[in-house]
Amino acid sequence: MTARDIFVALDERPSISAYSAAARQLREHVTTLPLFRLAILSNHTFDIGVALGVECCRRGLQLAIHSGGYDQYRQELLESGPELTGFEPDAIFVSLDLTGCFPSISGAASARKLPEAAGWIEQYRALLVAYRERSETPVFVQTFAPPAVDMDGLLAAPNGQTLFDWVMELNARLRRMATQVRSTFVVDVAKLAALSNLAEWRDERLWHMARVGINPKKFPLLAARMARSFRALRTPSAKCLVLDLDNTIWGGIVGESGVSGIHADGADYPGSAYAEFQRAVLALRSRGVLLAVASKNDRALVDEAFTRPGMPLRPEHITEWEVHWEPKPESLRRIAARLNIGLDSLVFLDDNPAEICLVRMALPEVRAYQMPSRPEEFVAFLAGLEDFDQLELSSEDTRRAELYEIRKQQAALTEAATDLEAFYRSLKTVLIPEEASAKNIGRIVQLFQKTNQFNLTTRRHDRAALEKRMESGSELWSFRAVDVHGDHGIIAVALLDFEAGSASIDSYLMSCRVIGRTLETAILHFLEERALARGCGQIIGEYAPTAKNSLCKGFYQQHGFSPSGESELKSSWLKDLDAPVTCPEWIAIDRSLLLCPQN
Amino acid sequence: MPPELKEILQNVLEVDSISERDTPETIASWDSVRHLNLIAAIEERFNILFEADDLLEMTTVEAIVAAVGRRTSRV
Numbered sequence: 001m002t003a004r005d006i007f008v009a010l011d012e013r014p015s016i017s018a019y020s021a022a023a024r025q026l027r028e029h030v031t032t033l034p035l036f037r038l039a040i041l042s043n044h045t046f047d048i049g050v051a052l053g054v055e056c057c058r059r060g061l062q063l064a065i066h067s068g069g070y071d072q073y074r075q076e077l078l079e080s081g082p083e084l085t086g087f088e089p090d091a092i093f094v095s096l097d098l099t100g101c102f103p104s105i106s107g108a109a110s111a112r113k114l115p116e117a118a119g120w121i122e123q124y125r126a127l128l129v130a131y132r133e134r135s136e137t138p139v140f141v142q143t144f145a146p147p148a149v150d151m152d153g154l155l156a157a158p159n160g161q162t163l164f165d166w167v168m169e170l171n172a173r174l175r176r177m178a179t180q181v182r183s184t185f186v187v188d189v190a191k192l193a194a195l196s197n198l199a200e201w202r203d204e205r206l207w208h209m210a211r212v213g214i215n216p217k218k219f220p221l222l223a224a225r226m227a228r229s230f231r232a233l234r235t236p237s238a239k240c241l242v243l244d245l246d247n248t249i250w251g252g253i254v255g256e257s258g259v260s261g262i263h264a265d266g267a268d269y270p271g272s273a274y275a276e277f278q279r280a281v282l283a284l285r286s287r288g289v290l291l292a293v294a295s296k297n298d299r300a301l302v303d304e305a306f307t308r309p310g311m312p313l314r315p316e317h318i319t320e321w322e323v324h325w326e327p328k329p330e331s332l333r334r335i336a337a338r339l340n341i342g343l344d345s346l347v348f349l350d351d352n353p354a355e356i357c358l359v360r361m362a363l364p365e366v367r368a369y370q371m372p373s374r375p376e377e378f379v380a381f382l383a384g385l386e387d388f389d390q391l392e393l394s395s396e397d398t399r400r401a402e403l404y405e406i407r408k409q410q411a412a413l414t415e416a417a418t419d420l421e422a423f424y425r426s427l428k429t430v431l432i433p434e435e436a437s438a439k440n441i442g443r444i445v446q447l448f449q450k451t452n453q454f455n456l457t458t459r460r461h462d463r464a465a466l467e468k469r470m471e472s473g474s475e476l477w478s479f480r481a482v483d484v485h486g487d488h489g490i491i492a493v494a495l496l497d498f499e500a501g502s503a504s505i506d507s508y509l510m511s512c513r514v515i516g517r518t519l520e521t522a523i524l525h526f527l528e529e530r531a532l533a534r535g536c537g538q539i540i541g542e543y544a545p546t547a548k549n550s551l552c553k554g555f556y557q558q559h560g561f562s563p564s565g566e567s568e569l570k571s572s573w574l575k576d577l578d579a580p581v582t583c584p585e586w587i588a589i590d591r592s593l594l595l596c597p598q599n
Numbered sequence: 600m601p602p603e604l605k606e607i608l609q610n611v612l613e614v615d616s617i618s619e620r621d622t623p624e625t626i627a628s629w630d631s632v633r634h635l636n637l638i639a640a641i642e643e644r645f646n647i648l649f650e651a652d653d654l655l656e657m658t659t660v661e662a663i664v665a666a667v668g669r670r671t672s673r674v
Contacts, residue, residue: 016640020610047632050611206635209654216639 041073044213051223097213136464145193265310288397329362340512503531528580
């Protein structure tokens with residue numbers, strides 16, 4: 001049985017027993033997957049391992065679990081015992097039961113007598129901060145499911161609050177607190193419980209018998225939500241959403257019914273449902289997802305359709321257009337090439353099953369999905385796509401579409417410029433190096449996770465690993481680029497190690513947005529300058545080939561390095577340093593930030 | 600033993616075969632926490648809810664078979 005067959009069978013009839021069966025069947029498949037070591041700390045009986053293992057496997061992770069002692073989460077966070085430390089977790093999940101934390105809060109409580117939530121949140125914060133000071137392992141906390149009943153009757157407390165309100169406010173405080181502690185993320189159990197029938201979230205019988213805080217029947221649902229977070233920790237999110245138009249962005253076929261005949265706006269069904277979907281698409285865009293259109297249509301007609309007032313999606317929201325009668329795989333290929341991203345960064349949505357089938361066959365890397373049959377289901381469908389999952393947003397994410405717009409203008413400029421040097425000069429590029437700090441580490445980590453093409457070693461260091469390296473003397477540099485078109489934000493990152501008179505470039509990667517502007521040479525100039533400043537007489541570089549980074553294969557050779565070793569996995573390059581490589585004269589390096597003390 | 604029940608016991612307790620003579624002493628994975636999952640799995644599959652008395656009694660495969668029989672025959 002293939003893993004796919006196992007999941008199909010499971011999803012046809014999901015149950016606790018079916019998950020157990022699937023877990024056993026998946027045993028041989030799971031061994032090829034990367035290991036994900038999860039420590040669970042909880043104050044209730046919480047045996048989610050079987051369902052969680054299955055849902056992790058579905059998302060490409062092999063789960064190993066360490067369960068901390070019952071109600072030992074405070075001790076483990078304050079001073080992790082040898083078992084937890086020795087387990088070397090990739091993440092910690094802290095599952096807290098409401099009554100376990102607040103003994104007076106249960107379905108038997110009323111809003112007239114409620115404990116102080118702020119003090120408890122501060123204690124929890126202190127635990128998480130204490131752990132963070134010792135370890136960079138990401139921590140997931142959860143919101144509390146409100147009790148399904150309460151003893152308020154029809155009343156609220158004199159301040160207007162109900163028990164339900166109190167729990168939700170506690171959850172809001174918890175979320176705010178979590179955003180303030182590094183690498184601490186929230187799994188929204190309250191929302192999940194509400195979605196799945198709050199009255200069933202806890203089985204009161206199992207609670208009273210054995211302190212089971214969450215009904216085991218809900219484990220598959222919670223496991224899927226947890227595994228989603230774990231995957232997002234490891235896997236970069238998709239970068240571009242490619243949309244069909246007819247019966248996807250709007251209702252009807254514009255080529256048949258004309259611009260006035262399509263449903264795309266207004267207060268009436270189905271136009272209102274399509275407009276709602278467009279708003280959901282725009283919400284993704286504001287999270288940093290680029291939008292593109294791939295439609296078999298007449299371009300003039302499509303342009304006219306986009307001028308319809310009241311349609312939330314505007315032409316300026318779309319970064320790339322492929323509107324013609326050629327096959328869609330070709331359109332997708334072109335979109336990826338122009339955006340300089342991999343095909344596996346594309347999500348393609350179409351209502352036509354034949355198009356989906358064709359794309360899946362021709363371009364298996366593209367994540368292609370068929371739209372649901374009714375437009376009112378589109379928003380929930382889009383919200384459920386895990387391809388866009390991210391645990392954190394950087395300021396570059398929120399500006400990404402705008403940044404690509406700048407790049408497009410530049411591409412037009414390049415075409416116009418006959419003299420390349422004149423073009424480079426016209427850009428007036430300024431490169432701003434800055435050492436990693438709390439301010440920019442989010443974006444740096446993101447570049448490590450996402451960059452594929454200009455990435456010499458493709459080592460996917462996470463935040464914890466990077467901070468450890470910096471503590472032991474390595475330098476982690478980020479590079480911002482500003483030019484006549486605006487601020488591109490942080491576009492490159494390099495990690496430099498120093499040892500006995502030589503510097504080695506552990507990682508060096510650059511966003512595809514700025515490839516082809518000689519910035520890579522300017523950055524190398526800066527890195528070699530650092531090596532000299534640290535008293536190094538030589539610099540070592542490595543190139544580890546992947547399916548995507550052939551672009552930078554000749555980088556070290558072109559910059560005066562000599563080969564010093566080669567294996568199947570990588571080639572090593574060496575250069576004696578007297579002076580740094582010449583910085584292209586059209587790029588100015590702004591070192592003013594280096595004078596400011598960090599942190 | 601009904602085949603569906605046998606399947607659940609084997610799946611949840613992770614064993615290839617099971618008989619009415621088995622108990623937590625003969626099956627290593629059958630601890631108190633796993634027992635709760637087992638109960639939930641059986642209830643889910645047969646769409647029944649055990650009474651507190653059942654739960655206290657259901658400590659062997661034989662007792663589980665009997666309890667399931669009692670609850671399903673009342674439908």
